[in-house]
Amino acid sequence: MIPGLHLTPIGNNSVLLEPGEGLDPSAPDNYLAELMAFLQEHHADTLIYDLKTVPLIDQVYYNWLIRLYRLCLLANIEMIAVNFCSTAAFALSLSLTESPPFKCALDVESARHGIVVLA
Amino acid sequence: MANNNEQTTSTNRILLKLFMTQIGAISNVIEERGKTIFAKQNILTTEEITDYSLELLELLVNILHADENIDRRGPEYQALRRFFTEFSHQIQVRGGSLEEFVRYTQFLQRVFIEGLESDENLSFKETRDVLLLVATIFNDITMDVFRVYLEEKEHTIQVQQEEIRETSTPITEIWDGVLTLPIIGTLDSARTVAVMEKLLSRIESDRARVVLMDVTGVMAIDSQVSHYLIQMLRAIGLMGAKAILTGIRPEIARALTSLNINLGDVVTRSTLAEGLKETFQYLGITAGAATK
Numbered sequence: 001m002i003p004g005l006h007l008t009p010i011g012n013n014s015v016l017l018e019p020g021e022g023l024d025p026s027a028p029d030n031y032l033a034e035l036m037a038f039l040q041e042h043h044a045d046t047l048i049y050d051l052k053t054v055p056l057i058d059q060v061y062y063n064w065l066i067r068l069y070r071l072c073l074l075a076n077i078e079m080i081a082v083n084f085c086s087t088a089a090f091a092l093s094l095s096l097t098e099s100p101p102f103k104c105a106l107d108v109e110s111a112r113h114g115i116v117v118l119a
Numbered sequence: 120m121a122n123n124n125e126q127t128t129s130t131n132r133i134l135l136k137l138f139m140t141q142i143g144a145i146s147n148v149i150e151e152r153g154k155t156i157f158a159k160q161n162i163l164t165t166e167e168i169t170d171y172s173l174e175l176l177e178l179l180v181n182i183l184h185a186d187e188n189i190d191r192r193g194p195e196y197q198a199l200r201r202f203f204t205e206f207s208h209q210i211q212v213r214g215g216s217l218e219e220f221v222r223y224t225q226f227l228q229r230v231f232i233e234g235l236e237s238d239e240n241l242s243f244k245e246t247r248d249v250l251l252l253v254a255t256i257f258n259d260i261t262m263d264v265f266r267v268y269l270e271e272k273e274h275t276i277q278v279q280q281e282e283i284r285e286t287s288t289p290i291t292e293i294w295d296g297v298l299t300l301p302i303i304g305t306l307d308s309a310r311t312v313a314v315m316e317k318l319l320s321r322i323e324s325d326r327a328r329v330v331l332m333d334v335t336g337v338m339a340i341d342s343q344v345s346h347y348l349i350q351m352l353r354a355i356g357l358m359g360a361k362a363i364l365t366g367i368r369p370e371i372a373r374a375l376t377s378l379n380i381n382l383g384d385v386v387t388r389s390t391l392a393e394g395l396k397e398t399f400q401y402l403g404i405t406a407g408a409a410t411k
Contacts, residue, residue: 081357081359082359083359084357084358084359085323086316086319086320086322086323086358087319088357089319089354089357089358090315090316090319090354092354092357093315093350093351093353093354093357094350096353099353099356099384100357104356104357104358104359105359106322106326106327106328106358106359106360107326107359110328110359115328115359116359117356117359117360117361117362118356118384119353119354119355119356119357
């Protein structure tokens with residue numbers, strides 16, 4: 001149990017991460033080690049990050065996602081961001097100078113079936 | 120200064136006297152003219168014209184009664200200007216022309232000036248002062264009428280621009296989960312924002328998996344426009360949908376290379392039809408000729 005992160009193994013070596021209200025994206029170091037342990041414990045090869053409850057992604061939140069992506073890269077885990085709110089995608093695309101390194105999918109089901117794209 | 124006030128008072132009184140002695144005749148003349156111009160074209164009813172004529176004379180008398188001087192910032196004067204603003208707005212809304220309305224106000228001015236002839240006791244100076252006063256009032260009125268006309272025109276242009284913007288970027292679902300966005304004309308910051316908002320909402324609501332962005336109708340491209348295009352493509356990708364850019368004409372392609380824009384990560388196809396084929400392939404849909 002990691003405060004602020006709700007983690008659910010959903011089969012096929014995939015883990016669903018749903019951020020909660022307690023998540024502090026400005027302090028990624030508080031979460032990464034424990035998260036890595038959880039993913040390794042469940043032999044995860046895919047981390048599906050559900051952004052359904054995130055209406056806006058600012059630079060701090062984006063940096064948190066990038067740190068998470070790098071962690072997954074080290075552990076040979078594919079990170080897929082799903083359920084981007086249109087408002088969040090809109091605002092983020094305006095501020096990005098290069099494409100995000102992680103893959104995106106429409107929803108959890110699409111991610112599970114490998115229907116993913118690079119933004 | 121006191122002398123000046125006295126002169127103005129005198130001018131006001133002359134005009135007031137003119138109104139009071141000839142108000143019936145003036146009222147009839149302007150009402151008849153109003154009917155000729157506005158009632159025949161069904162822009163105003165005869166009752167409305169009568170009401171407007173009476174209200175106009177009442178407002179003019181109020182101004183002349185109000186003070187020694189005509190105060191152009193006073194409530195009576197503002198009420199007269201407001202009257203003409205609303206009157207001209209109503210004429211425009213009902214399809215009347217600006218020219219007709221200006222002619223009508225010129226006619227009103229002439230009626231008041233002609234009334235001066237009836238008073239043979241007026242000196243040259245008094246006549247000149249009254250003429251100047253009437254001219255001042257009607258100049259203000261004419262300017263207000265033009266302002267209303269321009270505001271109405273600007274509003275119409277704005278509404279038309281909105282309509283053009285709406286119709287020039289129709290987002291259509293051409294297959295289950297496949298949206299097309301033909302872009303016609305030029306992309307600017309405001310249009311990009313509007314299109315992106317609309318498109319992302321559609322991806323979200325339609326659960327779209329592919330977006331075909333067709334730029335056949337884009338006439339010119341510069342670094343700013345290409346930047347907007349890339350932003351749109353990136354936003355589509357963030358939503359988890361695949362973006363396919365189609366219809367890049369040779370001139371646009373040449374411009375993109377000279378601008379050092381790298382579309383390497385973007386799936387491009389020459390035509391919308393090719394884009395559709397790519398979409399079907401991506402979605403695993405096989406299209407074949409119908410058999411009997």
